[in-house]
Amino acid sequence: MAERVRAALVAAARDLVGVSDTxxxxxxxxMAHALGDTRETLLLRRLDEHAPAGFAALLARRLAHEPIAYITGSRDFWTIRLAVGPGALVPRADSETLVEAAVAHFAGSAGxxxxxxxGTGPGTLLLACLAEWPSxxxxxxxxxxxxxxxxRGNGARLGIADRAEWRRGDWAAGVxxxxxxxxANPPYIGTAEPLPAEVARFEPASALYAGSDGLDAYRExxxxxxxxxxxxxxxxxxxxxxxADSVAALARAAGFATTLHRDLAGRPRAIAMA
Structure with a gap:
């Protein structure tokens, strides 16, 4: 008899303990992806159904350290859902700190x-902000x-294509x-720094590494x-x-006043330059 969703989740979570922090x-x-449904609906209504046949293959990919976002093809960020896959940096909740800081900066104004x-990647920060400020x-x-x-695909799916232009380029050259x-969410990992297997093996190195100290992108x-x-x-x-100290020093040398913003875990995550 086919395994029920509830039991399959328990077994899968046990297998994933050595692979994931969650x-x-x-x-x-x-499981929600295998069922073609949302996680919320899965938990509320579908736990006693038979587990779909495709779940095992998805689980095998995750056990090989492939990022969840690449397997499901999407990641939620701020108020939007973005399609992602190989060749694009996976959006992370920590990066929402930049959007929060921008919202605070423009509070009380038209934005x-x-x-x-x-370094837009799959459009993460730009599309989140265009969704925040519709004009x-x-x-x-x-x-x-x-x-x-x-x-481009994310902009079209979100109905923002007419407000977003995409250009291939090296930072701001030609702008x-x-x-x-x-x-900007530039690469900031030092070349000798260890990374989780799901990041090091799958995500694009050009979006991760920035010289021996991780500061090369900021210097440019x-x-x-x-x-x-x-x-x-x-x-x-x-x-x-x-x-924080190193990037703030670069910013001050360029004539900026700086403000540090921390993520939800209290770690330094963004610097505002004005």
Whole structure:
């Protein structure tokens, strides 16, 4: 007799203990995907059904350390759902710190009219902010054609395609415009730093590593920012948990005043430059 969903989840969570910090959640997300339903509906209504045949193959992929987002093909971020896959950095909840900081910066105003997202990946930060400010328009730039394909598709699925432009480029090279909000989640991992297998084996190295100390991208990016920011505008740049002092020093050398923003775990996560 086929195993019930409830029992399959228990077994899968047990198997995933050595692979994931959230084994039960991973099992539920994979099961919901196999059922073609939401996790909420799975938990409320479908636990006593027979487990679908496709679940075992999805679980095997996760046991091989493939990211959940690549297996299911999507990841929720801020108020939107983004399609993701190989070639695009998986959106992470920590990066929502940049959006929260931007919302706080523009509180009490109409919000930014023009937004620039440097290293946009699958459009993560730009599309989240365009969803937050429906009158805004934006430009997303990335060196990866694969990532930009995801960004274009996400913009279309979210109904934002007419407000978002996507361009292949090396940071802000060739950009001759000023923006109210500049966003960037650059690579900031040192080349010798260990990473979880699901990151190191599957996500694009170009979106992860930035020289021996993880600061190479900031050294290139930060000096470009003063020419990109409109009057009363701001740049929000993601940082690694140990990089606040180093990135703030680069920002001050470029003429910025800086504000540190922490993520929900209290770790340094973003620096605002204005």
């Amino acid at each position: 084994p039960r959640l991973d099992a539920e997300l994979l 930014p009219a023009r937004i620039l997202d440097l 805004a328009t934006g430009l997303g730039i990335d060196l990866s054609d694969a990532a930009l394909a995801f960004a 001759d415009e000023r923006f109210d909000l500049v966003l 990016l930060v000096p470009q920012l003063p020419a990109l920011i409109a009057q009363s505008g701001v740049a929000m740049v993601e940082i690694g948990a140990t990089q």
